[in-house]
Amino acid sequence: MLKRYFGKGFSYFMLVLCGLIMIVPFIWMVSTSLKSQTAINKGSVGFIPIEFVNYYIHDGKKELCEIVVEEKNLTVINIYDKDGKTFKESYVKVPTENIKSSKKLKFHLNNYKEAFTKVPFGKYFLNTLFVSFSVLIGVLITSSLAAYAFARMRFKGRDFIFYLFISMMMVPQPIYLIPSYFLLTKLGWINTYQALIIPWIANIFSIFLLRQQFKTIPQDLFDAAVIDGCSRFEILWRIVLPISKPILATTAIFSLIGSWNSFMWPLVMTSSDNLRVLQVGLSYFAQEASSSTALLMSASTFSIAPLLILFLFAQRQIISSFISSGLKG
Amino acid sequence: MRTKKSYFPFGYILPAFVIVFAFRLIPIMLSFIISFFKWTIQGPEEFIGLQNYIKLFQDPGFWQSLINTFYLVVFIVPITLILSLFFANLLNRTKKLSGLFRTTYFIPTVTSLVAISILWKLIFSPQGGLMNHVLGFFSIHGLNWLSEPRGIFTLLFSTIGINIPKVFGGPSLALFAIIIVSIWRSLGYNTIIYLAGLQNIPEVYYEAADIDGASKWKQFFHITVPLISPTTFYVLLMTTITTFQVFSQVYLMTGPPIGGPLGTTKVIVYYIFDIGFGESQNLSYASAIALVLFFIILGLTMLQKRLEKRVQY
Numbered sequence: 001m002l003k004r005y006f007g008k009g010f011s012y013f014m015l016v017l018c019g020l021i022m023i024v025p026f027i028w029m030v031s032t033s034l035k036s037q038t039a040i041n042k043g044s045v046g047f048i049p050i051e052f053v054n055y056y057i058h059d060g061k062k063e064l065c066e067i068v069v070e071e072k073n074l075t076v077i078n079i080y081d082k083d084g085k086t087f088k089e090s091y092v093k094v095p096t097e098n099i100k101s102s103k104k105l106k107f108h109l110n111n112y113k114e115a116f117t118k119v120p121f122g123k124y125f126l127n128t129l130f131v132s133f134s135v136l137i138g139v140l141i142t143s144s145l146a147a148y149a150f151a152r153m154r155f156k157g158r159d160f161i162f163y164l165f166i167s168m169m170m171v172p173q174p175i176y177l178i179p180s181y182f183l184l185t186k187l188g189w190i191n192t193y194q195a196l197i198i199p200w201i202a203n204i205f206s207i208f209l210l211r212q213q214f215k216t217i218p219q220d221l222f223d224a225a226v227i228d229g230c231s232r233f234e235i236l237w238r239i240v241l242p243i244s245k246p247i248l249a250t251t252a253i254f255s256l257i258g259s260w261n262s263f264m265w266p267l268v269m270t271s272s273d274n275l276r277v278l279q280v281g282l283s284y285f286a287q288e289a290s291s292s293t294a295l296l297m298s299a300s301t302f303s304i305a306p307l308l309i310l311f312l313f314a315q316r317q318i319i320s321s322f323i324s325s326g327l328k329g
Numbered sequence: 330m331r332t333k334k335s336y337f338p339f340g341y342i343l344p345a346f347v348i349v350f351a352f353r354l355i356p357i358m359l360s361f362i363i364s365f366f367k368w369t370i371q372g373p374e375e376f377i378g379l380q381n382y383i384k385l386f387q388d389p390g391f392w393q394s395l396i397n398t399f400y401l402v403v404f405i406v407p408i409t410l411i412l413s414l415f416f417a418n419l420l421n422r423t424k425k426l427s428g429l430f431r432t433t434y435f436i437p438t439v440t441s442l443v444a445i446s447i448l449w450k451l452i453f454s455p456q457g458g459l460m461n462h463v464l465g466f467f468s469i470h471g472l473n474w475l476s477e478p479r480g481i482f483t484l485l486f487s488t489i490g491i492n493i494p495k496v497f498g499g500p501s502l503a504l505f506a507i508i509i510v511s512i513w514r515s516l517g518y519n520t521i522i523y524l525a526g527l528q529n530i531p532e533v534y535y536e537a538a539d540i541d542g543a544s545k546w547k548q549f550f551h552i553t554v555p556l557i558s559p560t561t562f563y564v565l566l567m568t569t570i571t572t573f574q575v576f577s578q579v580y581l582m583t584g585p586p587i588g589g590p591l592g593t594t595k596v597i598v599y600y601i602f603d604i605g606f607g608e609s610q611n612l613s614y615a616s617a618i619a620l621v622l623f624f625i626i627l628g629l630t631m632l633q634k635r636l637e638k639r640v641q642y
Contacts, residue, residue: 008423011419011422011423012423014415014416014419015416015419015420015423015426015430018416018430018434018516019429019430019433019434021513022433022434022436022437022513022516022517023433023436024459025448025449025452025459025513026436026440026448028448028452028459029448032451040457041457043456043457044457045457045458045459045462141344142344142345142348143345145341145342145344145345146341146342146344146345146346148341149338149339149341149342150342153338153341154338155338155339158338161342161346164354165345165349168349168353168354168357170630171353171357171623172570172573172574172622172623172626173574174574174576174598174601174602174619174622175357175360175619175620175622175623176353176356176357176360176619177601177602177605177619178360178363178601178605178612178615178616178619179355179356179357179359179360179363179616180352180356181605181606181612182359182363182368182370182612183351183352183355183356183359185370186372198348198352199348199351199352201348202344202345202346202347202348202349202352204345204349204353207345257439260441261440261441261442261443263441263442263443263577264576264577264602268602268606279441279443282443282444282447283443283447283580283581286443286447286450286581293451293457296447296451297448297451300444300447300448301444303441303443303444304440304441304444307439307440307441308436308439308440311435311436311439312432315432315435318435318439319431319432319435319521322435322438322518322521322522323521323522323525
């Protein structure tokens with residue numbers, strides 16, 4: 001009995017520990033994004049954006065100030081105006097005993113604003129959104145059509161083409177990156193949206209997933225539809241797709257996650273700022289502003305937030321999609 | 330009814346086929362051709378036969394990147410397998426909060442590698458990074474992580490005053506940081522996959538073993554491990570393939586110069602990228618390296634499939 005309780009306790013301890021290891025980096029990222037750069041540079045590592053603020057106390061008044069030089073008896077300070085940003089008075093010599101420091105919780109939401117003014121993340125966000133949804137629509141159309149034919153039609157070369165597709169799926173992206181770059185250059189597609197969208201609107205993995213699903217639909221349903229005078233396309237549109245909504249959602253989620261997080265391809269195929277997607281924009285920002293850690297963390301938080309929100313809302317669906325695809329693939 | 334020829338099945342496949350043909354099949358075949366030519370962005374210049382492949386064998390950069398990549402595989406794959414099976418087992422036994430754990434573990438998997446790499450670069454930073462701060466509680470101080478070219482075994486043995494030869498130094502601490510991040514990112518995904526596999530094992534086997542008086546450890550090694558082996562092979566294969574393709578972590582976490590310190594984090598995909606799109610823009614040599622990578626992955630895949638057939642229960 002005791003051993004069982006000990007076992008349970010150990011299990012939960014390990015699970016919680018692992019959970020913390022997974023989540024703490026993200027919490028740290030958000031908290032760093034809310035600190036001021038000066039606080040970070042002074043060595044603030046903790047999770048709560050606490051800052052030391054200094055007040056100049058005189059004549060019963062308490063004014064926010066910044067210490068310039070601190071000496072034994074006299075301290076040179078800048079006194080802030082009421083807005084807390086500009087100085088009312090600069091380089092004032094005051095007695096040190098009149099300076100009081102205290103801890104204060106302060107969220108620098110301004111970091112987000114500043115990151116956005118330094119780099120057009122709004123534009124990158126829209127680019128990513130446009131590319132992701134264009135790819136998504138393309139994938140849904142081409143995959144449903146192809147999967148329908150692979151699962152429900154008989155024609156010469158069907159299996160050959162299917163296995164050709166599957167073998168293409170196994171080839172990792174870095175292998176065909178170089179020739180693709182050459183090909184897209186010849187097509188004049190480098191630095192165009194086409195380069196980011198067209199090569200990705202057919203997704204073999206989606207075709208594979210949908211084909212598995214379409215195969216499970218009972219033949220009777222098709223026979224009945226044919227008797228009712230449905231054409232092949234009508235069967236797909238009116239019967240097959242509506243009853244395959246869950247697997248279509250799975251396909252959509254994979255496609256969205258894939259295009260949102262895609263990095264190497266847009267890095268190679270585009271260089272113009274106008275077409276830059278979020279991931280590439282973020283990577284450039286990381287190289288240019290490597291010392292502005294607060295801004296960097298704000299930008300990173302912003303870049304992962306949309307997918308994370310999607311994930312938290314649809315987590316059951318997403319996790320089970322990953323499982324089913326993993327076990328089938 | 331079914332013989333009606335009023336439809337054209339190939340038409341349904343055509344859109345996908347055109348894309349796959351133009352942007353997968355042709356590039357893959359083209360990469361073979363490119364690797365045998367002197368080839369610039371304008372096109373082929375001259376046939377050079379196997380020159381690129383001969384050059385490859387004498388290129389220390391290539392070998393270094395290959396060794397670094399093997400370090401990644403040798404560390405990431407077994408550690409991922411063990412940890413994810415371990416946590417899947419724990420999750421399988423707990424009912425309360427298991428949904429919360431699953432969600433939490435899964436977050437890194439859906440997060441972009443770019444953001445993750447930028448975040449972890451900061452975590453590993455010796456100035457104000459979280460990692461050294463946490464290690465400080467365990468009296469471990471002053472690790473340089475991403476700028477430390479010395480091998481982890483060298484560092485480990487030097488703490489007890491032993492100098493070991495450089496060959497046995499292991500991956501540099503910088504590369505080890507990348508190993509940590511890679512394991513961290515995919516641990517949740519693999520745990521969930523293992524969990525699904527564990528839930529497919531019928532409860533009766535364990536009940537029978539209980540009656541026979543088999544201990545939990547015996548049950549684990551004689552029931553769970555054999556019956557979970559299809560999942561193990563899947564996780565093994567996928568982790569190996571993705572590990573061979575590590576790029577973003579190296580590109581964003583190390584450097585300047587990228588691939589540093591002393592080239593100890595230069596992995597093969599980054600090397601391909603650097604040769605093809607860096608200063609030299611040598612598309613032809615980069616294609617040759619990419620093809621070598623392709624055959625390594627293909628070979629390992631086939632080897633694992635063979636092994637899987639032999640160990641089927």
